[in-house]
Amino acid sequence: MPQLLVASDQFNTQYLCLLVECSEPNDKFLCVPVTPIRLKDFFSALVELREIYENPESDELFYADVVGEITDIQLIPIARESLSDKWMPEPDFYFKKENRHEGIIESRTVYQLSKEQIQDLLDLLKYKPLLEILSKQPGIDVKIA
Amino acid sequence: MTQKTKEGEWAEDLPHNCPPDAAIAPKSETFYRLVKQFPPTEDDFYSHRKLYPRKRFNTNECRIRSLSIFKSLDECAKLLKLPLHKHKKIVQLILPTEGLFYKRGTIRHIIHGGKKQLMTLFLIVRKL
Numbered sequence: 001m002p003q004l005l006v007a008s009d010q011f012n013t014q015y016l017c018l019l020v021e022c023s024e025p026n027d028k029f030l031c032v033p034v035t036p037i038r039l040k041d042f043f044s045a046l047v048e049l050r051e052i053y054e055n056p057e058s059d060e061l062f063y064a065d066v067v068g069e070i071t072d073i074q075l076i077p078i079a080r081e082s083l084s085d086k087w088m089p090e091p092d093f094y095f096k097k098e099n100r101h102e103g104i105i106e107s108r109t110v111y112q113l114s115k116e117q118i119q120d121l122l123d124l125l126k127y128k129p130l131l132e133i134l135s136k137q138p139g140i141d142v143k144i145a
Numbered sequence: 146m147t148q149k150t151k152e153g154e155w156a157e158d159l160p161h162n163c164p165p166d167a168a169i170a171p172k173s174e175t176f177y178r179l180v181k182q183f184p185p186t187e188d189d190f191y192s193h194r195k196l197y198p199r200k201r202f203n204t205n206e207c208r209i210r211s212l213s214i215f216k217s218l219d220e221c222a223k224l225l226k227l228p229l230h231k232h233k234k235i236v237q238l239i240l241p242t243e244g245l246f247y248k249r250g251t252i253r254h255i256i257h258g259g260k261k262q263l264m265t266l267f268l269i270v271r272k273l
Contacts, residue, residue, distance in 0.1 A: 001193060001202070001204075002203065003224075003227050003229065018227070018228065019227075019228070019229055020228045020229065021228075021229070022229060023197075024196075024197040024198075024199060024200045025197075025199065025200055025201070030228075049226070049227075067201075068200075068201035069201055069202070069203050070203045086228060086231075087228050088228065089226055089227055089228060090225070090226035090227075090231055091226070092226065093223065093226035093227065
């Protein structure tokens with residue numbers, strides 16, 4: 001089972017994602033955006049894994065809930081203060097990428113949901129029953145997501 | 146792969162063409178594996194498929210029904226630094242000749258024929 005994967009979003013930003021929980025049916029990954037230089041340093045065993053998550057270049061952290069095959073991933077932002085140490089790698093984990101079978105896999109596109117988008121989705125779910133009623137009224141055109 | 150293996154000989158049901166042709170029989174070599182407790186219990190040697198019967202994985206079914214073992218103690222110990230494995234222990238094992246294994250990167254994948262035989266040979270290896 002892959003412990004690490006590299007994903008990229010629609011802007012070609014790359015994310016290093018670490019498997020932190022495994023259950024049925026979903027896996028949880030902790031993802032951090034990384035520049036190509038930092039990723040290269042990680043693959044060359046020049047920077048340790050914990051450092052990448054402790055000091056992210058853009059001060060952003062995400063988690064991803066993956067069900068089934070790793071294809072499209074949605075990234076949910078998380079606050080660093082709320083990050084449990086059990087999700088963090090121990091110090092001194094260095095990785096040297098020698099070939100493509102070494103345990104890193106590359107995923108296809110990931111999608112980021114901002115906090116605002118998540119709130120919009122929650123709001124939409126909250127009002128969905130009302131929207132359903134409205135959509136049945138003649139003369140009212142409501143599209144339900 | 147040795148052709149003497151017959152259906153039903155393995156600890157778990159295997160898909161067609163598994164073990165792969167490249168799989169070889171061990172020769173009493175020493176390997177290392179991560180387990181949840183020591184002494185290990187039977188479920189420490191369940192495949193991912195047995196642990197998660199309905200889960201969809203990102204790899205082939207033969208690999209999902211295999212167990213990961215390491216020839217190098219250092220490579221095995223390195224995994225203890227990752228969140229999913231940090232509370233595990235390393236055991237040393239000598240593979241019985243009934244199993245078959247194949248190599249992928251630094252990891253060997255064993256498909257074994259009998260857990261009880263396998264489990265009598267364990268030694269705990271202290272975390273480095």
